[in-house]
Amino acid sequence: MQQQASNTATDEQILSMLRDERTFERGFRLLMQQYKQRLYWQIRRMVQTHEDADDVLQNTFIKIYRGILRFEGKSKLHTWLYRIAANETISFLQSKNRHAGASLDEIAAATAGRLQADPWFDGDETQRRLQQAVGLLPEKQRAVFVLRYYDEMPYEEMSAVLNTSVGALKASFHHAVKKIETFFRENE
Amino acid sequence: MNMENAPMHPQAELQDLSPRLANLRGKTDGQQVPDGYFDQLEALVFQKIEDQGYAPAGVSSQGDRPTRSGFRILRNPRLGIAAAAMLSLAIAAIWFFRMQPTDPAIPENYRELAAALSPEDAATYIAGNIHEFETAALENYAAAESSAAETAAEPPAKRTQPTEELPPAQLELILQDLSEEELEIIL
Numbered sequence: 001m002q003q004q005a006s007n008t009a010t011d012e013q014i015l016s017m018l019r020d021e022r023t024f025e026r027g028f029r030l031l032m033q034q035y036k037q038r039l040y041w042q043i044r045r046m047v048q049t050h051e052d053a054d055d056v057l058q059n060t061f062i063k064i065y066r067g068i069l070r071f072e073g074k075s076k077l078h079t080w081l082y083r084i085a086a087n088e089t090i091s092f093l094q095s096k097n098r099h100a101g102a103s104l105d106e107i108a109a110a111t112a113g114r115l116q117a118d119p120w121f122d123g124d125e126t127q128r129r130l131q132q133a134v135g136l137l138p139e140k141q142r143a144v145f146v147l148r149y150y151d152e153m154p155y156e157e158m159s160a161v162l163n164t165s166v167g168a169l170k171a172s173f174h175h176a177v178k179k180i181e182t183f184f185r186e187n188e
Numbered sequence: 189m190n191m192e193n194a195p196m197h198p199q200a201e202l203q204d205l206s207p208r209l210a211n212l213r214g215k216t217d218g219q220q221v222p223d224g225y226f227d228q229l230e231a232l233v234f235q236k237i238e239d240q241g242y243a244p245a246g247v248s249s250q251g252d253r254p255t256r257s258g259f260r261i262l263r264n265p266r267l268g269i270a271a272a273a274m275l276s277l278a279i280a281a282i283w284f285f286r287m288q289p290t291d292p293a294i295p296e297n298y299r300e301l302a303a304a305l306s307p308e309d310a311a312t313y314i315a316g317n318i319h320e321f322e323t324a325a326l327e328n329y330a331a332a333e334s335s336a337a338e339t340a341a342e343p344p345a346k347r348t349q350p351t352e353e354l355p356p357a358q359l360e361l362i363l364q365d366l367s368e369e370e371l372e373i374i375l
Contacts, residue, residue, distance in 0.1 A: 024244070032230050040226070044219060054225075061233045062242060069244045123218020130212060149213065152198040177205040184208060 009034065011077040018068055028065060035078065036061075039085045045146040046089045046139075048111065048131055050120035060088045075160050082153075082161045086143050093139040104136055108183075111135035133183035137176050144169055145176040 009017075009030050017027025039060060044053035063084050071080055111132045115121045123131065137145060143162060147153040148169075155166045162169065202210040236242075 029230055032233065036226055036229050040221070045217075050219075050221060050225075057229070058233055058236060061229075062236060062240075065233075065237055066242055066245050120220040120222065121218050122220060123216075126212065127215075127218045130209075130217075148198055149202070149209070173201075174205060177202065177209060180209060181206045 015071070015073070015077065028068070031064070031068075031081075032061060035081055038078075039081060042082065042085055042146065042151065043089050045134075045150050046142055047092060048121075048135060049114055049118040051118070052092070056089050056092050057085075059092075060085045063088060079157060079160045082147075083163075086147075086161055090139045090143060093142070097139070107136055108132045129184060129187060130180065132187075133180040136183065137179065140164075141172050141176050144172040145180075148173045149177075 014027050014031050014034065017023040017030065020027075036057070040053060040057050043056045043060065044050065047053050047056055064081060067084070071077070075083075112128065115123075115128055115131055121128075121131075134142060134145060140162065144158065144164075147158050147161065148155075153161070155169050158164075158169050159166050164172075199210060199213070202213065
């Protein structure tokens with residue numbers, strides 16, 4: 001009873017289906033098909049484990065489902081979706097870290113432990129260290145790093161996603177890279 | 189080295205900042221996804237939407253959804269507890285407003301309003317601003333009010349409100365856990 005639509009629908013077609021009650025559900029399924037992988041990887045690279053990424057992604061889609069009719073088209077659909085995913089992920093990380101109150105070393109050790117326990121991570125030592133270093137970045141800086149490093153998102157688009165000026169994003173990314181570089185040097 | 193668009197291209201930017209990270213980017217990052225995960229995702233999300241009775245905000249023509257949301261409270265014990273708690277808090281707050289307008293536990297902005305509001309208006313007002321009130325204080329008043337009501341009424345044969353069996357901390361956790369939409373439904 002599902003997934004009849006093709007994967008090649010444009011954002012405009014999806015939005016048009018979402019505006020009609022009769023095609024709303026089909027349009028939403030199409031939206032999920034179109035964006036689930038991109039949003040998953042954006043989230044996964046920030047939260048790092050599959051289990052957390054799955055939780056955050058499902059909540060993201062529920063937020064999108066509930067809010068899609070308020071989308072006014074002032075930004076591109078994918079920008080709006082990335083924004084919701086980023087906000088949801090940042091909130092998730094903040095609530096997680098609020099309980100932690102740990103030192104940087106403890107956070108790095110905890111990240112290493114979580115990756116070790118995650119059956120869906122099989123990176124080598126260098127990748128493990130990169131994940132540890134990313135795990136040390138503050139939530140928003142982590143979002144900046146992930147969007148730029150993995151997704152190669154232009155700063156202008158990132159500015160719309162994270163509601164931050166281009167200059168601040170550039171500075172944040174540069175700072176994040178330097179921190180990660182330092183982490184590598186100190187743990188060689 | 190291609191310098192044409194170096195200032196803007198992420199790879200060139202990264203190469204300048206950290207050759208190590210630039211080299212690492214092309215390689216697999218070791219993050220995997222369970223087989224079939226993306227195929228099952230839609231069903232999982234729709235199941236959650238169905239279970240929670242979520243509806244897209246701003247759709248007035250989807251007649252059955254709000255009703256379903258309204259009935260959700262009857263099926264969900266957590267919401268039932270919270271509903272009873274909120275009702276109790278709202279009643280207590282009305283009483284609180286009327287009997288103790290100078291009590292420091294009332295947020296200062298609301299003290300002046302308290303004298304002027306009818307119980308109905310107070311209930312509406314409190315419903316919209318319940319987070320401004322100290323839960324513990326309201327609960328104390330709820331308890332005080334219900335024991336006063338009991339002594340005035342018939343013997344307290346059965347009291348089945350689930351809130352009376354919950355410690356305040358647990359009740360507060362339940363209330364904090366509820367979304368604004370859920371609170372709206374309850375109230």
